[in-house]
Amino acid sequence: MVKMSTFVNKCFVLGGKVQRVYMSKIFREKFEFSNNGQLLSTNLRTAEKLEIPNCPKPTFIENLKGLVCWDKAQRLHEFVDEQHRIMGPIFRMHIGAVTAIFVNSPEAYQRIFKFEGPTPQNFVPEAWTLYNEMRKCPRGLLFMSGEEWLNNRRILNKLFLKPWTAKDLMIDCCEKAAMSLCNEWKQFADAGNTVPDLEQRLYLWSIKVIVSTLMGTTWDRHEDELTSDLNILAENLHEVFIQSAKLSVLPTKLAVKFQLPVWRKFTRVMDTSTNVARKLVLRIGKVSNNGLLDLMRDSAIQDEYLVRIITDLIIAAGDTTAYSTQWALYLLATHAEVQERIFNISMSNTSQDIIDHSYMKGVFRESLRLYPTAPFLMRSLPLDSIIEGYSIAKGELMIMSLYSSGRDNDNFPQANEFSPQRWTRDSKNKYENVINPLGTLPFAAGARSCIGRKLAEAQMTLAISQLIKTFRITCDNAENIKMILHLISVPSEPVKLRLMTRN
Template identity: 35%
Template sequence: MCSNSYKNFIRIYSSHSRIISRYSHLKTKVNFLPYNAIPAARRLPIIGTTLDLIAAGSAPKLHKFIDGRHQLLGPIFREPLGPAEIVFLSCPKMMRSVFLYEGQFPAHPLPDAWVIYNKKHGCRRGLFFMNGEEWYNNRRVMNPLLLNGDEKYAKKLTLIATKRLIHKWKELCENSSQYYEVKNLENALYRWSIDVILFVMFGDTYNNASPALLTKMEEFSKNIYRIFEDSSKLMTFPAKIAEFLNLDAWKQFETNVTTVLELGNQVMDQSMVEFSNGDGMLAMMLQHGMPADTAKRIILDLIIAAGDTTAFASIWALYCLASNEQIQNQARSDVCNNEDHKYIKAIIRETLRLYPVAPFIGRFLAKDALIGGYEIPKGTLVILSLYTSGRDEMNFVDANQFIPNRWLRNESGELCGVHHPHATLPFSLGSRSCIGRKIASLQMQSLIELVVSSFRLKCLNDKPVDIILRLVATPDSEVKLAIKPIE
């Protein structure tokens, strides 16, 4: 996958990094190249490299376009996208070094359409949209609850929602001895993913939710799915121009977001009444002194985010399992015979390596940085190319193959088939890493365990399913999953 020049660059850079680290205490001056020396493709006046991106498939194929740039220019390059120039990285060592320069209050890029909407309507949002001290103070409250909390309790609540889904699927195919194709898999996993968050946020008491609240929640879930579709449409056209011209794509997005936030606030207001004294995350947030309004905003954004991210990560995992009977059987054996379920965890890790839900992770540098042998000024947007690094033969043996066993350590404690484990960072690193990573992992684990122990899986797609970007990495065609109950 990588050229000899690319390999030589990595070898030289690794040696360079070791030398800097060894002699940094001596304040040795090292000559780094200036920012303008970072490789960049030829560009045209005014429009830059826009025509190249359009030819590659525009925003939905951005991961392929950037991957092609890495093959041409190496593990670090500059590219003008939108109004600013961005530095892209695919070398694991360089990617990790970015988090040394993110500062106390890490800042990341946000979807233009959402930023414009929030500003226009004066919306205050959850953790993802917070910055500075507001983000820092609320993240400090959420870390012990979501990342260091009681895993057994979170797993119990996750299982409740997952068992509901499995029960529905069993009912659908109980009158058939053949494989049953799951209709609207995307919708089913979208709702399941939201249900998991609701159970974790509201606890066991969510089982006793009033009929009125459940009806409102169903309407809320359907509209969340719609705004995901609307957001993805605005990826292919500048949201600022779409809003200025009041195009149909913008009007539909604006209308549906307004509906979702109104419904979400109604749901949260009623939940505050029904669950604030319950045993879920909401009650804990309030007990830690978080204002009710802030708790509402954070939970609402977690619910919205859960539908996009974990649902599609789970679709990719089921697609990989359904496409490989041997791996499916090994997963079933792991569930039956091993308490630690290491192979299930390896399946999740391998899925997120090949199909990172967020193929790009970005940070605005909080200070001048020295990365990859170059000086990069403060304020520069640096993006980690996880799609490229995860499929690079320099980082993984048979990088384009789905091989969960690569994540199982041998008797010597080594990983076979993994040269650089940190070439895949599905939940990011640093203080602004994914706040929901623990719940997402438990959620995917419970789904895979219950699915493989309850059903045999078959993929009915005629050709391989590839990635297309719709804010997150989604299938470019519907994943056709067939299930057959195990006797």
């Protein structure tokens, strides 16, 4: 077995940029690459002899303890980070019934995305898959694969990403939602109270942004009649992720077979969320005007897919953006100097300029680096491949440890510090204090990267800008907040934000 202490730094040119790569001495001496980056076949036998470092397989008793130790599951990102520090950038580990290879080097990420193929397989929690089978309900883009996924993704790319067809519509909706959020929160500032039910309020704000974007100009007329359904979604969505995370540390099929309480609760909140979301989509479809839904209809997305895709867009956007924004506000509440810089930028720029501003982008990227919505990305490669000098068999589960690489000083000096300035480019167009920007991939990369990333950036940036323009923000319990996992990263206790209205 190759000890990971033998890994050394070596520089090489990749894509026109000099980047750091970790390669073992044995790997460097024994292997050669062709011009296109593929391992030469004459050396493949040597790669097969190198054994990936293994975490000891848990015993039966340890597995039983794991099933009841929810706290351990919530801190998996910390455990995996510690294993990377001990074992290096790649190791194999058993989690329950699953065996996976964990990697945390940006170079490994690049190779995974390069070799994932044109229709990468997406991994969703087993509980969600079993639920879909039980309810016989086809779902949206997140659950699709193969040509079905590819055809719909290509259409959505044109609307959401390149070119950003719905940009003006999205920015307008994000602006209005940010103003509404500030007006609502003024009552708490005036009363000298912390923002109550912060999590649910951000859920509701996030859902309103996507729904208003789907509806277009008719949103203002119909907001009140939709509010009841939106509140139900806000109340239920996070519970879906909590119960999903609990099921992830159990043999889910056994939980289904014996109808354990956690499975029953999961199906109940999933039923409510999907039924309300579908009903909402059908109502929106009857009254939308010049909204994103109309653009999707006009873009040749078949009716059978439209409701499925939009339902999952609403569910996914509500949860991920709400928590990403909460983490950003938590960081800003503990960095008054960053708030003042945002205030000055926000007072003298248009919404589009604020979104494009390098410092605002730095705030966005830095928050997601420290608190990635998804601390782990999962892929399996369609062909046998070489990653970090080891032979990876076709179909093996690869897990990219974004939390670990995002807090690695070799990628980001003073990695645990919140420093938006590090993302400012110098006269040579290089980031001021970033060694390898690919250490953080909050929206993944490659063909299956997040379809909603531009909307999320506009939504978060304009909300933060408007809130900082209106308030100074502090946090009453900042020292108590830790990051835990409920499939996505969430605070360990409710964040108590305190607002003071600016003169």
